[in-house]
Amino acid sequence: xxxxxxxxxxxxxxxxxxxxxxxxxxxxxxxxxxxxxxxxxxxxxxxxxxxxxxxxxxxxxxxxxxxxxxxxxxxxxxxxxxxxxxxxxxxxxxxxxxxxxxxxxxxxxxxxxxxxxxxxxxxxxxxxxxxxxxxxxxxxxxxxxxxxxxxxxxxxxxxxxxxxxxxxxxxxxxxxxxxxxxxxxxxxxxxxxxxxxxxxxxxxxxxxxxxxxxxxxxxxxxxxxxxxxxxxxxxxxxxxxxxxxxxxxxxxxxxxxxxxxxxxxxxxxxxxxxxxxxxxxxxxxxxxxxxxxxxxxxxxxxxxxxxxxxxxxxxxxxxxxxxxxxxxxxxxxxxxxxxxxxxxxxxxxxxxxxxxxxxxxxxxxxxxxxxxxxxxxxxxx
Numbered sequence: 318x319x320x321x322x323x324x325x326x327x328x329x330x331x332x333x334x335x336x337x338x339x340x341x342x343x344x345x346x347x348x349x350x351x352x353x354x355x356x357x358x359x360x361x362x363x364x365x366x367x368x369x370x371x372x373x374x375x376x377x378x379x380x381x382x383x384x385x386x387x388x389x390x391x392x393x394x395x396x397x398x399x400x401x402x403x404x405x406x407x408x409x410x411x412x413x414x415x416x417x418x419x420x421x422x423x424x425x426x427x428x429x430x431x432x433x434x435x436x437x438x439x440x441x442x443x444x445x446x447x448x449x450x451x452x453x454x455x456x457x458x459x460x461x462x463x464x465x466x467x468x469x470x471x472x473x474x475x476x477x478x479x480x481x482x483x484x485x486x487x488x489x490x491x492x493x494x495x496x497x498x499x500x501x502x503x504x505x506x507x508x509x510x511x512x513x514x515x516x517x518x519x520x521x522x523x524x525x526x527x528x529x530x531x532x533x534x535x536x537x538x539x540x541x542x543x544x545x546x547x548x549x550x551x552x553x554x555x556x557x558x559x560x561x562x563x564x565x566x567x568x569x570x571x572x573x574x575x576x577x578x579x580x581x582x583x584x585x586x587x588x589x590x591x592x593x594x595x596x597x598x599x600x601x602x603x604x605x606x607x608x609x610x611x612x613x614x615x616x617x618x619x620x621x622x623x624x625x626x627x628x629x630x631x632x633x634x635x636x637x638x639x640x641x642x643x644x645x646x647x648x649x650x651x652x653x654x655x656x657x658x659x660x661x662x663x664x665x666x667x668x669x670x671x672x673x674x675x676x677x678x679x680x681x682x683x684x685x686x687x688x689x690x691x692x693x694x695x696x697x698x
Contacts, residue, residue, distance in 0.1 A: 321691055322691065323691070325691050325693065326379065326690065326691060327620060327624065327686075327687060327690050329620060330617060330620040330621070330624075330683065330686070330690075331683070333613055333616055333617045334617060334668060334680070336613065337613055337617065337668040338368050340610065341364070341594075341669035341670065342361060342364050342365060343575070344597060344598055344669060345360055345361055345364055345590045345594070347575060347578075347582075347597070348581055348589040350576060360671050363673055364671055364673060364676065367674070368676060368680075371677045371679070371680025374677065374680055374681050374684055375680045375683050376684065378681060378684030378685055378688055379684050379687035379688045382688065382692065383633060383636060383685055383692070384632065386443075386685075387446070390439055390440045390444075393439060394436065394440045394467070394468075397429070397433055397436040397468060398468060398471065400429050400432075401429060401430070401433065401468065401471035401472065402471060404429055404475070405474055405475065426674075427673075427674050428675070429674075430472045430475070430477055431480075431674040431675045432674070432678055432681075433480070433484065434480075434483060434484065434487065434643055434678060434682075435678055436468070437465065437468055437484050437488070437639075438487060438635075438636060438639030438643070438682070439636065440464060441461060441464065441487070441488060441492075442491060442632055442636050442639060444461055445631070445635055446495075446631040446632040446635055449495055449496060452495050452496050452497055453496075458492065462488065465484060465485065469481050472484065478662075479663050479664050480663075480664075482662075483643060483646060486643075486646050487642055490638060490642035491638060491639055491642075494625075494634070494638045495631075495635065556587075557586075557587050557588065557593065558657050560580065560585050560586045560587065561586060561593050561595075561596035561655045561656075561657070562657055563585075564578065564580035564596040564599065564600045565595075565600065565656070567600055568601065568602070568604070569603050570603050570604050570605060571602075571606070572601050572602040572605075573600060573601055575601050577601065578600035578601045579600075580596075581600055581601065590670070590671045591665055591671045591672060592651070592654070592661070592662075593655055594665075594669055594670045594671070595607070595651060595666055599655075611648075611652070614644075614667060614668070614669075615648075617644070617667075618648070621637055621683075622638070622641045624686050624690050625641065625689075627690070627693050628689050629693050633692070633693075636686065637689055640682040640685065640686055644667045644679065647664045647665065648666060650664045651664050651665065651666040
């Protein structure tokens with residue numbers, strides 16, 4: 318194995334990730350402080366365990382030459398599909414879906430669909446880098462789509478629509494970064510619009526969408542509640558979003574202080590440690606504090622995309638583009654959901670929301686980006 322020059326390591330990227338992760342752990346602690354059931358689950362300890370494991374994994378992956386994963390892409394793909402199939406058959410079922418494996422360690426659950434994001438990036442980056450001269454051919458675009466769907470279909474069946482959308486976004490982003498022509502994009506957009514015109518009325522039909530269909534009634538309900546909200550709702554996603562808006566507004570410019578948010582501490586805000594942690598953050602630290610955290614998050618994303626530009630080969634660049642797109646999309650969707658600009662989803666705010674599997678996968682993504690950086694040249698700030 319080649320000698321690694323750690324002088325080229327992007328410590329700005331690592332430092333920003335660690336600061337954001339520590340802040341996220343602190344916010345989780347504040348969010349669960351007055352809820353005895355959640356305190357007993359020890360979410361903070363679980364998040365710290367995954368953060369520690371993720372940090373170690375990021376250094377190991379930075380040390381390993383990222384080209385190794387290209388040679389193993391077929392194996393990684395087969396293993397990932399196999400795991401998802403096993404999960405579909407025997408996975409632990411929560412909230413009407415089978416998304417987790419029980420680890421038996423501190424009651425920790427593991428969600429393979431988060432790892433699937435990493436595998437999708439590596440497999441598609443390999444495919445596109447090896448076939449870049451064929452991207453203009455519709456047959457090769459179709460092949461890449463089928464490769465993506467080989468993983469996505471099993472995640473849809475869990476059901477997990479939000480993660481499936483993330484994987485589709487990653488597929489399209491890497492396809493675009495590989496040199497997809499604009500006319501093909503416009504043609505696909507036209508087909509997608511036509512499909513939406515037909516599909517949306519069908520989704521709203523209770524005779525078509527039921528518990529046995531691929532798209533579940535609660536997923537459709539989230540969209541309809543976003544489009545046609547019930548302002549006085551006392552339960553459901555509309556209630557959660559209304560409480561999030563109240564929570565964000567109550568924080569004002571400077572916030573109420575750490576652990577002092579009334580909406581958060583009195584538990585009016587639901588799922589405040591994961592889906593709606595942005596609202597909790599806004600209440601305690603206000604617009605200015607939240608803006609600082611968002612600047613830090615987008616600084617991380619900028620460093621990742623900058624690494625893509627500096628990568629020495631297409632495969633390395635596509636890895637960075639994939640990780641950057643993944644984090645960007647989830648950040649935008651999570652903040653949009655909290656602000657009632659987008660429908661409610663289960664996508665976490667990167668490095669801040671509670672979710673061990675998600676945090677570990679993000680650290681793995683950072684490790685892959687660092688591997689690309691280490692094998693190029695020193696970065697100028």
